[in-house]
Amino acid sequence: MKPEDLQLLVTRTMPFGKYQGRLIADLPGNYLGWFAREGFPQGEIGRLLALMYEIDHNGLNALLAPLRKNTPST
Template sequence: MFHPDKQILIEIVKTRMPFGKYKDSLLCDLPVSYLEWFQRKGGFPPGKLGMQLATVFEIKSNGLEEIIYKLKKMNLRG
């Protein structure tokens, strides 16, 4: 069962992609096709960003986008 770290979940709806085609997009808004591309090209970057991208990939590739929608709503309310 997939159990992401709570802090990483909060971060993926607040953090923006720092580079590439989707620079400045929220990590949670990245298309799954882009995340799949990362995997084909050797995997996600090392460190925190890689963990965040892997989390978004797991959520989206397993049909759990509801998690992202709820987090975004909570984040907008503050």
């Protein structure tokens, strides 16, 4: 993991699927769990989904709150 990855979780949106357009940090745990069971996609999106799964699974979502405050609204 790179430190910048945490910032990407609160700025990058899901590019495909049922939750297309939703911030990766806002994806539901059961959706992230499905990827964990079935396999994460290749590349950056897969890396970010895997990271978000670990954060969510371990109850560490509060770590992202300070990053959300520093994210400009669109």
